[in-house]
Amino acid sequence: MVAPDTTAAVRGIRKTRGRRKTQGQAYIFLSPAMILFAVFTFIPIGWSILLSLQNYNAFANQGTFVGLHNYTTAISSSTFWSSLSLTAYFVFGSVPITIALALGLAVLLNRKGLKGTHIFQAVLFLPYILSSVGATLVWKWMFDTNFGVINGVLGWFGIPPIAWLTTTSGAMPAIIIMSIWGGVGFAMVIFQAGLAGIPQDVLEAAEIDGATRRQSFWRVVFPLLAPTTLFVVIISIINAAQVFTAVQVMTNGGPLNATNVIVFYIYQEAFQFYNMGFGSALAIVLFIITLILTAVMMMLSRRYVYYEGEVSDGRSS
Amino acid sequence: MRIGKTAMALAGSASLVALLAGCGSSGSNNSSSGPVNITYATFVVTRYPLLQKYVNKFNQAHKGKIHVTLEHEPGSNAMLTKLLSELQAGTAPQLVEQYGVYTPQLQSKGAIVPINSFIKKSHYSLQGFYPDEIQGATIDGKLWGLSIDGGPENLAIYYNKKLFEKYHVPFPTANWTWAQMLADAQKLNHPTQKEYGFLTFLGQTEGVSTRFYTWLWNAGGQLMNTSNTKAAFNSPAGLKALTMVSDLAKYSDVVARSEYEAAFQSGHVAMSEAGGWNIGTFTQSKLDYAVAPLPAMTPNGTRWTSAGPDYNLITKSTPAQEQAAWTFLQYLESPQLAAAMSADGNAPWRQISASQYPQYAATLKQYPQVGQEVAAQAHWQKLPPSFPNYSQMSLQVATMVESVLLNKTTPKQALAHYAQLATEAASGGSNP
Numbered sequence: 001m002v003a004p005d006t007t008a009a010v011r012g013i014r015k016t017r018g019r020r021k022t023q024g025q026a027y028i029f030l031s032p033a034m035i036l037f038a039v040f041t042f043i044p045i046g047w048s049i050l051l052s053l054q055n056y057n058a059f060a061n062q063g064t065f066v067g068l069h070n071y072t073t074a075i076s077s078s079t080f081w082s083s084l085s086l087t088a089y090f091v092f093g094s095v096p097i098t099i100a101l102a103l104g105l106a107v108l109l110n111r112k113g114l115k116g117t118h119i120f121q122a123v124l125f126l127p128y129i130l131s132s133v134g135a136t137l138v139w140k141w142m143f144d145t146n147f148g149v150i151n152g153v154l155g156w157f158g159i160p161p162i163a164w165l166t167t168t169s170g171a172m173p174a175i176i177i178m179s180i181w182g183g184v185g186f187a188m189v190i191f192q193a194g195l196a197g198i199p200q201d202v203l204e205a206a207e208i209d210g211a212t213r214r215q216s217f218w219r220v221v222f223p224l225l226a227p228t229t230l231f232v233v234i235i236s237i238i239n240a241a242q243v244f245t246a247v248q249v250m251t252n253g254g255p256l257n258a259t260n261v262i263v264f265y266i267y268q269e270a271f272q273f274y275n276m277g278f279g280s281a282l283a284i285v286l287f288i289i290t291l292i293l294t295a296v297m298m299m300l301s302r303r304y305v306y307y308e309g310e311v312s313d314g315r316s317s
Numbered sequence: 318m319r320i321g322k323t324a325m326a327l328a329g330s331a332s333l334v335a336l337l338a339g340c341g342s343s344g345s346n347n348s349s350s351g352p353v354n355i356t357y358a359t360f361v362v363t364r365y366p367l368l369q370k371y372v373n374k375f376n377q378a379h380k381g382k383i384h385v386t387l388e389h390e391p392g393s394n395a396m397l398t399k400l401l402s403e404l405q406a407g408t409a410p411q412l413v414e415q416y417g418v419y420t421p422q423l424q425s426k427g428a429i430v431p432i433n434s435f436i437k438k439s440h441y442s443l444q445g446f447y448p449d450e451i452q453g454a455t456i457d458g459k460l461w462g463l464s465i466d467g468g469p470e471n472l473a474i475y476y477n478k479k480l481f482e483k484y485h486v487p488f489p490t491a492n493w494t495w496a497q498m499l500a501d502a503q504k505l506n507h508p509t510q511k512e513y514g515f516l517t518f519l520g521q522t523e524g525v526s527t528r529f530y531t532w533l534w535n536a537g538g539q540l541m542n543t544s545n546t547k548a549a550f551n552s553p554a555g556l557k558a559l560t561m562v563s564d565l566a567k568y569s570d571v572v573a574r575s576e577y578e579a580a581f582q583s584g585h586v587a588m589s590e591a592g593g594w595n596i597g598t599f600t601q602s603k604l605d606y607a608v609a610p611l612p613a614m615t616p617n618g619t620r621w622t623s624a625g626p627d628y629n630l631i632t633k634s635t636p637a638q639e640q641a642a643w644t645f646l647q648y649l650e651s652p653q654l655a656a657a658m659s660a661d662g663n664a665p666w667r668q669i670s671a672s673q674y675p676q677y678a679a680t681l682k683q684y685p686q687v688g689q690e691v692a693a694q695a696h697w698q699k700l701p702p703s704f705p706n707y708s709q710m711s712l713q714v715a716t717m718v719e720s721v722l723l724n725k726t727t728p729k730q731a732l733a734h735y736a737q738l739a740t741e742a743a744s745g746g747s748n749p
Contacts, residue, residue, distance in 0.1 A: 058401075058405045059404065059426045059427065059428065140573075144572075144576060145572070146511050146583075146585065163571070165573050166519055166572060167723065168725070254519060254520055254521055255723055256720055256723055256725060271398050271401070272397075273709060274401060
């Protein structure tokens with residue numbers, strides 16, 4: 001009677017040791033990624049937080065502790081609020097259109113029997129993998145008031161030339177148009193993956209029940225795509241809130257600060273005027289705003305996003 | 318097997334740590350036995366191939382002692398941003414070309430070294446440099462750099478002869494005035510045919526500010542007070558200058574900075590306020606153009622142009638590298654090289670004559686605009702003010718001009734608003 005207990009105890013000890021060993025190996029294998037993450041993400045974030053509490057002289061490598069002064073300066077700065085509202089303009093101008101277009105294209109390319117799907121996919125995804133600086137330079141040329149292709153095409157329809165990049169009203173729409181072009185491919189591929197995961201039997205059941213294509217899309221496909229849509233929305237908002245290259249190359253924040261979005265403002269303060277502490281404070285504020293936005297969306301998703309295999313109260317079935 | 322996996326994982330981690338550690342090491346090598354390696358950074362893209370040729374010659378002549386690597390800096394304000402980042406990271410070029418107006422900022426940060434002791438030791442002669450060029454690089458009685466393009470490379474009016482002929486407008490003369498220029502711009506402006514009287518560009522860049530200075534000076538105004546602590550352009554002269562800029566814009570093609578050269582080269586613009594650095598590029602486009610001095614406000618008025626030389630500056634590094642940078646700088650600044658470097662239409666940065674240097678004679682023959690540019694600016698060169706927070710102040714001036722060009726405000730309102738901001742920027746007060 002004793003022997004089995006002893007055996008069980010020994011087994012238990014072996015199991016625990018085995019677990020520990022496996023965990024140790026897991027940590028060792030994870031360590032390269034963890035070191036990279038620490039060096040390039042956590043340490044810079046920590047360093048930024050420290051910098052944001054100082055007036056830092058980069059050349060003398062000296063900082064004076066100023067507490068929350070940089071944050072209060074940011075909040076009382078009209079440029080900060082203007083750059084935040086311009087960022088919001090860019091986010092709400094580009095993200096909904098990008099997502100709607102991407103979803104539409106994904107649904108179109110998902111049709112059975114459609115030939116050349118892969119070619120369309122590749123063409124639409126290409127802007128995402130192109131050099132953003134190179135692509136922006138081409139767009140800049142396309143937006144030229146007098147000799148640009150875009151005004152040339154608009155001219156065929158009797159639309160007078162638009163001063164895209166040299167007016168305060170034209171510059172941001174130009175950047176939004178370019179960003180939509182650059183972002184649709186990525187979102188479309190994610191949506192296609194989401195569409196591929198929708199069970200055929202559910203769609204067939206809807207068809208048998210007499211649902212039209214439109215009803216089938218809005219009542220079956222769209223709800224089942226909700227987790228994918230949530231992911232695309234969050235990623236797109238985060239990316240859009242951090243827009244920089246298009247602004248730097250196409251308008252340099254102008255004309256008259258009409259495209260001076262928050263990340264460009266951070267760059268100006270930190271790397272043009274060398275107000276490292278103030279620039280860091282702005283970066284931390286952006287981080288907090290993005291974090292809050294993401295948290296709000298995640299909370300809302302509990303109510304509106306349906307995960308397959310989940311019962312209505314959120315528990316796994 | 319398990320030990321093997323663990324060992325592999327440890328080895329992987331160790332090699333990664335080693336790799337990361339390697340990332341942090343300095344890129345400069347200066348072993349006692351090898352040559353002293355230095356980097357020279359230029360921002361004039363058109364000059365790059367010619368410079369590379371002469372850098373190769375220098376390296377050949379100093380084999381085993383000094384090796385120079387040529388690097389291209391981005392133009393405009395970006396070059397200062399890049400240099401400041403490089404200085405902080407300890408990867409700055411040992412010799413760097415920068416806008417002259419940025420010299421005090423770099424000097425105040427302790428980023429560059431004075432060259433007086435080098436000049437004294439090597440008995441280097443400063444004869445042949447334009448006086449303004451020496452003055453522009455002198456801070457606290459010390460000389461901090463030598464000009465790479467000075468006197469003859471400043472602003473003048475470049476005009477498209479074909480458009481003047483097409484609309485029967487006489488070419489600008491050496492005595493022309495603001496009123497004549499405005500009248501000419503109006504006659505030459507035909508936007509429906511995509512032909513414009515003048516060319517203006519937007520952007521918070523040094524180029525926008527510098528162009529405004531010329532109008533301001535010729536209206537009798539000043540940018541800053543004598544101690545460079547307060548903006549002085551909110552004045553009757555400032556109003557005349559900014560009104561002129563605004564009036565000219567009515568007959569202008571307004572483009573982004575990056576499209577400026579291409580717009581004039583396209584042949585659709587009659588006049589542009591450009592400089593000697595454009596001559597090579599404009600000529601390549603087969604444009605039939607000539608150069609006139611800036612107009613005076615009144616017939617007997619001044620025709621100041623901005624003497625904005627760019628300087629070669631030696632950054633703080635090791636004594637051996639600083640000495641090597643000085644050796645290369647002497648070579649770079651020789652009149653012979655200035656004459657040779659003018660071969661692609663770049664105006665030389667030294668007072669040299671065609672009779673002395675056959676290469677310069679060839680340039681003048683091929684690019685008559687170089688001679689016109691030099692003549693246009695004789696006796697009318699003026700330096701912008703020089704102080705550590707200049708670039709921040711200049712940004713406010715550029716924004717002011719932009720706000721008027723975009724009709725967001727009147728010249729009077731803009732002057733009052735931006736003079737206040739420029740004063741704050743000059744004192745560093747706009748910084749948190």
